[in-house]
Amino acid sequence: MHRLKVLFAAAATLFVTSVFAQEPGETQFEHNGWFRYTNQSNSFKVTDPSVSRFALERGYVRLAHRWTNQLFTKFTLDFHSSDKYTEGATVRLKEAYADLAIPFLKDFNFTAGLQKHYFGLIYSWDYTHPDKTLADDRGVCASADYGLTVNGFLPGGFGEVQLGVYNGEGYKYAGKFVNVSPELLANLRLTPFAGLQFGASVFTNAKDNSPYKNDATGGRRSSDNKLRLMPDTANTERLAFAPMLRLAFGPVSLTGEYISYSFTRKFSQYKLIYDSANVLIDSTKEEKSRDYAQSGFDLMPLVTLAGRKVEVYGRYSMWERKEQSGDSMPVNLGASFTRFGGGVNYHFVRREKGKPGMGFQLAWIREKSRKEGAEPKDTFMAQFRFEWDALLKPPAL
Amino acid sequence: MKRLVSIIATVALAAQGFAGEVMVKGSDTMLNLTQRLAEAFSNAQPDVTVSITGGGSGVGINAITNGEVDIANASRSIKSKEIATARANGVNPVEIVIAIDGLSVVVNSENPVKGLTLEQVGRIYRGEVKNWSEIGGPNRKVSLYGRQPSSGTFVFFRDEVVKAEYSAAMRQMNGSSQIVEAVKADAGGIGYVGLGYLKDATGVRAVPLSKDGQEFVSPQDEAKVKAGRYPLTRPLFQYTSGKPKGDAKAFIEFELSPAGQKIVEEEGFLPVTSDYQAKNRAILQ
Numbered sequence: 001m002h003r004l005k006v007l008f009a010a011a012a013t014l015f016v017t018s019v020f021a022q023e024p025g026e027t028q029f030e031h032n033g034w035f036r037y038t039n040q041s042n043s044f045k046v047t048d049p050s051v052s053r054f055a056l057e058r059g060y061v062r063l064a065h066r067w068t069n070q071l072f073t074k075f076t077l078d079f080h081s082s083d084k085y086t087e088g089a090t091v092r093l094k095e096a097y098a099d100l101a102i103p104f105l106k107d108f109n110f111t112a113g114l115q116k117h118y119f120g121l122i123y124s125w126d127y128t129h130p131d132k133t134l135a136d137d138r139g140v141c142a143s144a145d146y147g148l149t150v151n152g153f154l155p156g157g158f159g160e161v162q163l164g165v166y167n168g169e170g171y172k173y174a175g176k177f178v179n180v181s182p183e184l185l186a187n188l189r190l191t192p193f194a195g196l197q198f199g200a201s202v203f204t205n206a207k208d209n210s211p212y213k214n215d216a217t218g219g220r221r222s223s224d225n226k227l228r229l230m231p232d233t234a235n236t237e238r239l240a241f242a243p244m245l246r247l248a249f250g251p252v253s254l255t256g257e258y259i260s261y262s263f264t265r266k267f268s269q270y271k272l273i274y275d276s277a278n279v280l281i282d283s284t285k286e287e288k289s290r291d292y293a294q295s296g297f298d299l300m301p302l303v304t305l306a307g308r309k310v311e312v313y314g315r316y317s318m319w320e321r322k323e324q325s326g327d328s329m330p331v332n333l334g335a336s337f338t339r340f341g342g343g344v345n346y347h348f349v350r351r352e353k354g355k356p357g358m359g360f361q362l363a364w365i366r367e368k369s370r371k372e373g374a375e376p377k378d379t380f381m382a383q384f385r386f387e388w389d390a391l392l393k394p395p396a397l
Numbered sequence: 398m399k400r401l402v403s404i405i406a407t408v409a410l411a412a413q414g415f416a417g418e419v420m421v422k423g424s425d426t427m428l429n430l431t432q433r434l435a436e437a438f439s440n441a442q443p444d445v446t447v448s449i450t451g452g453g454s455g456v457g458i459n460a461i462t463n464g465e466v467d468i469a470n471a472s473r474s475i476k477s478k479e480i481a482t483a484r485a486n487g488v489n490p491v492e493i494v495i496a497i498d499g500l501s502v503v504v505n506s507e508n509p510v511k512g513l514t515l516e517q518v519g520r521i522y523r524g525e526v527k528n529w530s531e532i533g534g535p536n537r538k539v540s541l542y543g544r545q546p547s548s549g550t551f552v553f554f555r556d557e558v559v560k561a562e563y564s565a566a567m568r569q570m571n572g573s574s575q576i577v578e579a580v581k582a583d584a585g586g587i588g589y590v591g592l593g594y595l596k597d598a599t600g601v602r603a604v605p606l607s608k609d610g611q612e613f614v615s616p617q618d619e620a621k622v623k624a625g626r627y628p629l630t631r632p633l634f635q636y637t638s639g640k641p642k643g644d645a646k647a648f649i650e651f652e653l654s655p656a657g658q659k660i661v662e663e664e665g666f667l668p669v670t671s672d673y674q675a676k677n678r679a680i681l682q
Contacts, residue, residue, distance in 0.1 A: 023546050069562055107477050157475075157480020157483070191485050193489065194483070194484045194487055194639070195484070196484070197484065246485060248485065250464075253486075253487065308463065308464070308465065
């Protein structure tokens with residue numbers, strides 16, 4: 001009887017796991033949805049929220065096709081709720097790349113297209129906490145971008161390395177909103193022994209046109225009507241650096257990263273000149289620039305319990321933004337903050353390759369702005385997450 | 398504070414599984430073998446339950462990486478990517494060899510082919526040989542049977558023999574037993590299975606193989622296989638998180654004991670060679 005039970009378990013395991021590794025000609029279809037309730041209020045006034053909404057925050061539909069053992073392509077669309085459209089939803093392109101195993105360089109691939117951005121914790125962030133990484137949240141860089149990368153694993157499992165050339169603007173920018181100045185990126189993670197992972201990412205980018213899109217409203221006048229502010233802004237001399245550390249022992253882990261990000265914002269404005277009758281008689285174009293320096297860190301302790309069904313975690317983040325004013329770089333207190341909070345995840349079915357996953361996440365974050373007199377902002381999130389996939393086999397010959 | 402530490406330690410222990418239970422998951426090739434070893438071990442140590450599940454070597458390694466099982470069965474060695482992921486999760490995968498397998502190429506008993514070179518087997522599985530008559534056999538269409546990509550045997554055979562893509566015409570079977578049954582029912586069939594699956598099999602036979610076309614060796618020729626003259630031998634691995642401890646260590650020590658290695662031979666595999674024995678001893682000390 002015991003043997004029968006074992007064989008039954010083996011057969012069941014075979015059934016559910018046989019689909020995860022793809023063979024040439026096979027296509028994997030996957031859906032991944034996050035249905036979230038968000039409540040945002042000041043100082044715990046949850047019954048008087050400034051935000052209270054249900055939304056499908058992510059609705060990934062993914063098609064991954066394996067052409068050969070060396071060549072693989074992936075295409076992901078994100079159908080999610082959005083208040084920007086009357087239909088209440090929108091779609092965005094999140095991944096579209098080809099991945100080629102590099103001959104004679106074991107465990108290394110060349111990837112071309114819209115792909116992961118291998119910076120800091122962004123690319124390995126698995127949304128244990130439902131919110132974004134600090135770098136993504138603060139606009140240091142996007143989680144995905146168009147580019148070319150070489151990525152692979154060091155022999156003996158001692159870590160991984162990535163080198164990449166990206167557009168630099170992120171996956172939401174295309175066409176005229178992308179300049180010709182590429183972003184160069186390097187990322188290294190080392191795992192010298194069990195329980196320790198450390199590394200760093202760095203990217204540099206001469207120019208980033210993404211602010212142009214944000215400000216492309218045809219310009220506007222200043223409140224005193226003396227300046228016409230133009231939309232031709234660009235962030236130049238961008239440099240970001242992010243060392244990371246992860247410690248893991250049994251069910252307990254601590255993940256952290258430090259981020260340093262600096263850039264110069266260039267823009268132009270017209271000084272408007274009026275006559276005594278307040279009629280505009282002339283204007284003078286002026287090229288301007290302002291330096292920015294931002295830094296912060298993120299720490300996340302995590303305990304995994306009950307056979308990996310339950311995760312309990314905390315999160316502490318700090319962010320400081322300095323902006324040039326004359327010859328000095330004072331802190332912009334309104335854009336600087338500390339955050340702390342935590343949450344719990346329950347996995348009804350733990351997501352594994354080839355298996356559907358379903359879980360419930362509950363999280364709270366308090367953000368305290370450094371601006372004097374600002375009330376703390378509390379955000380509660382309750383999220384139901386589900387993921388499933390199916391393997392589409394080619395027709396038999 | 399002490400109380401809090403005590404509660405966390407208790408909960409952590411509970412999360413890691415209970416004493417008296419050893420969970421093993423992975424290679425389908427090793428499923429029957431480890432099941433028999435587990436039964437014999439449980440007879441000797443009735444207070445310890447050993448649960449065995451299959452799913453493929455990749456599934457087993459994934460499970461040990463996530464701390465879900467005590468032992469992963471694998472018919473291939475762990476990859477760099479898997480080691481890096483395991484270490485980042487606080488898991489140090491330690492490798493033990495518990496048996497040697499002669500991966501066997503099987504055909505229907507009615508097939509008169511006397512022997513094949515590895516190059517010929519590769520051509521067959523790449524789909525370049527469509528009829529047995531092309532390699533000196535009967536005028537009969539070749540039917541290909543193999544494992545699924547999650548299988549370590551699938552990976553080993555592809556890397557060592559096929560050396561390219563499998564033909565799209567290959568039928569992917571759920572397990573080695575299914576391959577044996579399919580070849581038995583198909584006079585033109587060819588498949589590959591671990592040596593253990595030939596032990597009581599009828600209606601199929603292992604084809605002697607040659608690396609260079611000089612000497613053709615059957616995987617069932619124990620003396621030649623032990624002497625390293627069979628071209629498709631491979632170690633069968635077990636992985637633990639760190640050096641084996643407690644009941645998992647006791648189970649592995651039993652597998653490597655004379656009684657365990659006798660079961661290895663009874664199941665159609667070969668006992669661990671002296672060089673692997675030395676490596677195992679260093680880990681288990």
